[in-house]
Amino acid sequence: MYDIKALYEAESIEHAVQLLTEHPGAQIIAGGSDVLVQIREGRRAGAELVSIYGLDEMRGVSLDEEGAVRIGSLTSFSHITRDPIIQKYIRVLGEAVDMVGGPQIRNIGTIGGNTCNGVTSADSASTLFAWDAVIELTGPEGVRRLPIHEFYIKAGVVDLRPGELQTAVIIPRKSFAGYQGHYIKYAMREAMDIAAMGCSVNVKLTPDKSRVEEARIAYGVAGPVPMRAHSAEQAAKGRAVSEETCRIFAQAVLEDIRPRDSWRASRALREHIAVVLAERAFKEAVRRCGGETDEQTV
């Protein structure tokens, strides 16, 4: 039994915006795998809910006219993982969201919910940061788009204005064309867990596969919100594909990340793991690009 004051079901995006405007305190609910848990814990007890779960126009993955990948915010994790466009262009995102919770959660949980929840540990978020994803928001004023790093304001808070809902997550073509990525979730068990740290790397090599043209790396749980490690990205840019580059890249992340010291993991453990993850994810991304680092895996 849940302590819910009222539930309004939106019939269209416009209707959702209208309901949210009419009920300014209302909480949006999609799959409910976060919101219902929060209600049960008392954190959102007595909430008014606007359900957008029935809005099929917000489901599915497509390529838009500019060749960008557009993911409707209500697309479930399991649909993302199995989607042919995702598998072809941004396979790593499919792999990352396949590590969320367990099968039931991946069937009900949505990428929009995962990002709007604003938590640093969301498995989709670090990969979306690494791909320079763009968030599409629809509200009373119409549609606006903003880079995902601007969408996250602080822990648990995203830039969702009154009456607004997130309608899509967009990965621009320039972000993924020629890139390959790899995501590593570091958790305390193999399933049903949140990331103690998540690390997503994508890499573009020079056509001869000998140099790193560009590398991007983003973390979950390395700070209050998902974050990029720009020092590492700069350090790798233009360098030869080599074991040494892997190490330089990985060590450089320490200049950017600022993980918390908590009972869930010490700062020292998180920093240590951040470097190991960076190195391994970078190496795998390079391998997926067809590059070869010399020695065996550390």
Place this chain on the structure above:
Amino acid sequence: MYVGKSVTRTDAYDKVTGRTRYTDDLCDRGAYTARVLHASIAHGRVVSIDISEAEKIPGVVRIFTCFDVKEKHYFPTAGHPWSTDPEHQDVADRLVLTEEVRFYGDDIAAVVAEDEVSAAQALRAIKTEYEEYSFVLDVQEAVKEGAPQIHKDYPGNILKHTTIRKGNYEEAVKEPGLVRVEGWYETPAVQHCHIENFICYAQMEGERITVTASTQIPHIVRRVVGQALGIDWGRVRVIKPYIGGGFGNKQDVLYEPLCAWLSMKLGGHLVKLNVSREETFVCNRVRHAIRSHIISWVRPDGTYAARKLEAYSDQGAYASHGHSIAAKGAGAFPQLYPCENIEVDAYTVFTNKPVGGAMRGYGIPQAMWAAECHTDEVAARMGMDPVAFRRKNLMPKGYKDPFSKNELYYDSFNQCLDKAMEAIGYERKYKEYQNQTGMIRKGIGVSVFWYNTAVWPISLETSSCRMVLNQDGSVQVQLGETEIGQGADTAFAQMTADALGVLLKDVHVVSCQDTDVTPFGTGAYASRQTYTAGCAIRQTASLLKERILTYARDLTRMPVYNLDIKEGNIVRITDGRILMTLGELSSEALYSMTNSQHLTAESTAQIKSNAYSFGCTIAEVEVDIPMCRVKLLDIVNAHDAGTLINPALAEAQVHGGMSMGIGFGLSERLLFDEKTGRTLNGSLLDYKLSTFMDHPRLKAVFVENPEPTGAFGTKALGEPPVCSVAPAIRNAVYQATGAAVNEAPLNPHNLFLKFSEEGLLPD
């Protein structure tokens, strides 16, 4: 014959189709919902509780606080048989609601409402004022002078201290040439995490109160509810339906007394108390965290000259099962590796933490962690192979314990080691994994375990059984021993069918215990169900058979000694002819106009023996050193549990225990906030119960040496499978890395600390 066959569980179809009804399914929808208000300080006194806002919430029926408990009936909670000797009675230190707060989560008030939502709202609206005392969370801090005192009758917070002395340790260590090996070993508080949280409901009928509860121990619950309410025990009726697991947490009286008290306060209205998962972690019971210190003195030939153990068991805030856990573990120490000179000191110490109670293994998983981590360190120091070292020192065949009178009748340890080693390919892997240098390494480790079936002679062992013959020759069987998911009912049915000579389909085990009608028994614990119930079943079947055959004599005009019951027929032994079916006899007996009889039998078996149940685990791991992670590649448990009543169920039981051991070894621990005493990770998200994905394929192998003291050659298998898993994993990591991780679990937190200390991590 059915014993020894993997027959289908009696409850299999109902459970997989969802037809089985558990406590919550049975409770009438008109029940009030009760929720407990838990203290938000670790130690202190409730000064006031303001319920004025909470009472106004629609749907709230009544709110009771600790100040409403006028008659203070202190009660014990341990699911032990009662002792008529006051010296041996469990400590009565609980009240249904308490003003004195002894841990963060203690029960200080209860809301009764028409539904869960209003109950939850009311809980949030209650304001409590406390007088706070200083608190203590660590056992060794708690025994220091000046530490906060948790119970006035237990100075120094020591609930109990027991010793075992054998030979002369002080003299023995002077022997020249001895190698001294010393270590500290620690296991954390963990929780049972049974699927069904504790739940109960209570209502009155006349002057009597009925409590239906998810419990392992209905007859004990009846006694304790009587004690807690200060009413005659006969006025209490306890019903135990199917339960979704207990693992010892429900071998304790949890909220049955409070629920019954609330119902009484409300004129006997039906009240349901359904504990949340979060409360289960904090406000039920946990496995005692135990810190052990072992010193061994070893001769150059690899034998022990003298050994010493000090164990500190963390009781938490209330006595519950108390010192029994530490004592059982301590008792194993001198027996597992017998040695002439032994000193054991076991302390059970109160702290301001959640309460330690019974949990599968009852002190043995903690004791084996200490003993078997230590064994590998001793073997390494002596330059000996860990298996060879064990074989040299383990309890030998023919060993007799002077206290329990237990005897090891077989060469169980060596047989189990042989079987397990073969099943996993130990010899080859052990050689292959020696002296690795990479960052990802493999290892294989062994641990044995000691376990004792049932509780004699420390406590009462009794089992009562009733068998009732139906018109069709089928039989109803009732026992006080409970089905808690382990398959007891199926084993009981198999044993009854064989003992009585009827077909399995004609045995109807009454699964539900109802203290108004079920014969007295103390319930499911100590891995005793099959062993003790087997004795009662065999004895009662023999009585019923005698009555049946006596009746058959009149119908067949054959002497009783020439008659037998086979496959549900009355058979003449001399020529094997079937004279009549049991159904024909039974119908005649019930409806006879001249000699009507209800053919039943009931008897109590008192069991004055128990049985060693030994075995081992071998685990193979891959250690990713930079990632501070252990991956379990392969694992096998070998058990000598005597004759297996149902091999498929036995295997499933071992799998379940191994799974629990994997969590204990790799990921599970409860964490407490040093600043407040609050449990930090009391949820299934933050408490890292292991998942299927963390398990390799689990292997179980058996050595079936028939146990001569039991009715069907069987002995303990309920708890043993968990006992040796964690140290085997730890020893595998030890082989792989040389890092002796002595604090469980081997999670990334502990591995990171250890690997850093050992210089294993790359810069």
